[in-house]
Amino acid sequence: MSEPHISRRALIRTTALGLAGAAFTAGGLGRAFAAGDLTVGVVYVGARDDFGWNQAHAVAIKALKDVPGVKVVEEENVPETDAVSKSMESMVNLDGAGLILATSFGYYTPFVVDLARKYPDVEFRHAAPLWNKDKDPKNAGSYFGYLNQAHYVNGVAAGLSTKSNKLGFVAAKPIASVLSNINSFLLGARSVNPKATVQVIFTGDWSLPVREAEAANALVDAGADVITCHVDGPKVVIETAEKRGAKSCGHNASQAPLAPKGFVTGAEYKWETIYKGYAADIAAGKTPPNFIAGGYEVDFVRNTPFGAGATPEARKAALAAIEGLKAGKPIYVGPLRDNKGKVAIDKTYGNLDPFLDRMDYLLEGVVGSTT
Amino acid sequence: MNDAVLTVLIAMLGGAIRVSTPFMFVALGECLTEKSGRVNLGLEGTLVLGAMVAYAASYHTGSPWLGVLAAGVAGAALGAMHGAICGLPKVNDVAVGIAMMLFGVGIAFFFGKPYIQPTAPRLDSISLGFWSDSPSLKSALEVNPLFFVGVVIAVALAWALRNTRWGLVVRTVGDSAPAARAMGLSVNLVRFLTTSVGGFLAGAGGAFLSLSYPGSWNQGLSSGQGLMAVALVIFARWSPVRCVYAALLFGAAGALGPSLQSIGITQGYYFFNAAPYILTLVIMIATSSATHSARDMPGELTMAK
Numbered sequence: 001m002s003e004p005h006i007s008r009r010a011l012i013r014t015t016a017l018g019l020a021g022a023a024f025t026a027g028g029l030g031r032a033f034a035a036g037d038l039t040v041g042v043v044y045v046g047a048r049d050d051f052g053w054n055q056a057h058a059v060a061i062k063a064l065k066d067v068p069g070v071k072v073v074e075e076e077n078v079p080e081t082d083a084v085s086k087s088m089e090s091m092v093n094l095d096g097a098g099l100i101l102a103t104s105f106g107y108y109t110p111f112v113v114d115l116a117r118k119y120p121d122v123e124f125r126h127a128a129p130l131w132n133k134d135k136d137p138k139n140a141g142s143y144f145g146y147l148n149q150a151h152y153v154n155g156v157a158a159g160l161s162t163k164s165n166k167l168g169f170v171a172a173k174p175i176a177s178v179l180s181n182i183n184s185f186l187l188g189a190r191s192v193n194p195k196a197t198v199q200v201i202f203t204g205d206w207s208l209p210v211r212e213a214e215a216a217n218a219l220v221d222a223g224a225d226v227i228t229c230h231v232d233g234p235k236v237v238i239e240t241a242e243k244r245g246a247k248s249c250g251h252n253a254s255q256a257p258l259a260p261k262g263f264v265t266g267a268e269y270k271w272e273t274i275y276k277g278y279a280a281d282i283a284a285g286k287t288p289p290n291f292i293a294g295g296y297e298v299d300f301v302r303n304t305p306f307g308a309g310a311t312p313e314a315r316k317a318a319l320a321a322i323e324g325l326k327a328g329k330p331i332y333v334g335p336l337r338d339n340k341g342k343v344a345i346d347k348t349y350g351n352l353d354p355f356l357d358r359m360d361y362l363l364e365g366v367v368g369s370t371t
Numbered sequence: 372m373n374d375a376v377l378t379v380l381i382a383m384l385g386g387a388i389r390v391s392t393p394f395m396f397v398a399l400g401e402c403l404t405e406k407s408g409r410v411n412l413g414l415e416g417t418l419v420l421g422a423m424v425a426y427a428a429s430y431h432t433g434s435p436w437l438g439v440l441a442a443g444v445a446g447a448a449l450g451a452m453h454g455a456i457c458g459l460p461k462v463n464d465v466a467v468g469i470a471m472m473l474f475g476v477g478i479a480f481f482f483g484k485p486y487i488q489p490t491a492p493r494l495d496s497i498s499l500g501f502w503s504d505s506p507s508l509k510s511a512l513e514v515n516p517l518f519f520v521g522v523v524i525a526v527a528l529a530w531a532l533r534n535t536r537w538g539l540v541v542r543t544v545g546d547s548a549p550a551a552r553a554m555g556l557s558v559n560l561v562r563f564l565t566t567s568v569g570g571f572l573a574g575a576g577g578a579f580l581s582l583s584y585p586g587s588w589n590q591g592l593s594s595g596q597g598l599m600a601v602a603l604v605i606f607a608r609w610s611p612v613r614c615v616y617a618a619l620l621f622g623a624a625g626a627l628g629p630s631l632q633s634i635g636i637t638q639g640y641y642f643f644n645a646a647p648y649i650l651t652l653v654i655m656i657a658t659s660s661a662t663h664s665a666r667d668m669p670g671e672l673t674m675a676k
Contacts, residue, residue, distance in 0.1 A: 201632040215632075221510070233591065367637070371638060
């Protein structure tokens with residue numbers, strides 16, 4: 001989970017867009033695919049049922065298991081160290097995996113890259129936009145979802161479900177992908193409720209349950225009545241909001257069961273689109289794409305079904321917003337100022353524009369600071 | 372602006388009450404153990420295991436208080452293990468403690484897997500804010516009964532250490548093992564018991580994490596609070612009552628970061644998030660003295676030798 005350092009969109013554009021943009025590697029397919037049935041090895045950095053990042057992957061892997069001819073081997077709680085090399089290597093050598101899915105940011109360099117060089121017949125795919133066309137092995141690759149689009153929809157629903165016009169956001173670190181979710185959440189809310197503001201609290205790290213609970217409490221104390229977050233496991237934030245009688249929007253996976261009274265909707269990845277695409281490519285004898293990324297327009301993200309906290313107007317507007325995003329309607333309609341008064345976004349940018357990847361500001365309407 | 376100051380003060384009050392309880396329990400347990408001359412660094416593992424066991428027991432029995440009890444028993448078992456191993460000749464208690472910490476966290480994660488998703492009954496809080504109209508003050512004064520249990524234990528422990536025969540035994544063993552042996556006391560037995568009781572308290576503190584605040588079981592739940600609590604004992608200079616103050620101070624300082632951001636003071640939140648640690652350092656420096664710095668330290672502790 002971090003900001004990409006290469007222009008992933010430029011890469012996509014050189015091939016084609018989205019799923020269709022399959023960048024086929026030169027050369028044929030190796031022994032791993034010749035066997036007929038495909039074994040997919042999956043490594044997770046945490047627990048598969050963490051109500052967050054890992055669960056989002058695990059749900060998709062469950063859907064992948066239903067595909068005929070696909071066998072899955074999984075390992076959870078694999079740290080971003082040499083341990084992940086050992087896990088992946090044993091999946092290749094002992095389980096005969098033909099496709100490895102490395103689902104955590106820190107797995108890529110050097111572990112995935114080195115193993116891809118060592119096992120050229122096995123395909124490695126990694127869930128962050130890090131694959132470099134020029135430097136990295138052709139049997140490695142990246143996939144990523146633009147979750148900010150689903151946070152925009154969260155914002156639309158939150159903007160019409162709030163009474164105080166104050167929305168709260170518990171965030172881990174001020175990096176581009178997090179800032180993009182906060183800004184998109186604000187723009188979603190402002191698109192239907194110009195008086196809405198977003199109060200953000202940074203906790204400083206990905207998983208600090210006690211401080212996340214403190215942050216959620218502080219937001220409710222300051223008058224926010226819809227709370228959302230971008231931390232590894234949103235469970236604590238959603239439960240604290242529910243306990244305090246505030247509404248909540250989810251992140252990463254479905255947290256709807258945690259807040260039967262106040263849940264509005266949530267931003268979720270839909271990795272199964274990507275995983276099933278990989279499996280289908282391999283079944284058809286093709287090499288899966290090296291680099292894919294996208295949002296609603298390619299069905300890589302989705303929103304959790306509405307909970308009791310969503311008002312009828314919120315549901316209607318959110319569904320309309322989803323249709324708009326599917327059609328490619330831009331979120332960042334410029335010019336937009338940051339919350340220090342400077343013009344941060346000079347014109348309207350498309351939702352996958354690389355300019356937006358370099359986001360290091362909070363837009364006007366967000367109360368908070370990146371430092 | 373006055374409103375903003377009030378918001379921060381209320382948040383710090385609430386934070387002190389909400390966050391301090393696990394620190395208090397672990398620190399009290401460690402305080403007792405160290406009074407007998409032994410350090411148990413494994414209480415982070417005990418805290419995490421206690422949180423897991425409490426959640427599981429509450430889920431299966433439907434009674435959160437049984438969960439607290441089960442967490443205490445699990446903690447006592449870990450403490451007993453530490454106590455028994457350290458009773459063997461030439462065993463270093465610090466090293467065993469680190470091993471026990473990894474062991475406790477490991478078995479908690481192993482057995483805790485099936486309990487991440489289900490919802491267990493939580494401990495109810497006592498509403499002491501009924502007299503106020505302010506919802507934030509009301510929320511800050513939702514006090515968990517375990518908080519009061521911790522305060523009572525602290526006072527009782529301080530009294531017992533000073534005024535009872537048992538207290539004298541523990542202090543003697545902690546200050547001079549040869550003297551205790553000369554009195555006919557079994558040093559190992561006393562330390563075994565204090566480490567077990569200390570483990571019980573730390574386990575019960577873990578129950579607070581999973582059954583009250585933040586109030587759910589997951590693997591990142593503790594984020595090092597058990598380790599900080601061990602350090603708080605030194606900060607509190609081995610006094611149970613001062614352990615309570617230290618835990619309260621730590622909780623209040625921890626609430627500073629989020630609450631300042633909530634009223635719009637958003638610059639430098641990394642600094643404010645570090646407030647508890649900075650405060651600890653400042654107070655330790657301010658209260659240290661070259662002539663009687665080790666005055667309150669039990670003489671048998673590894674670090675005192």
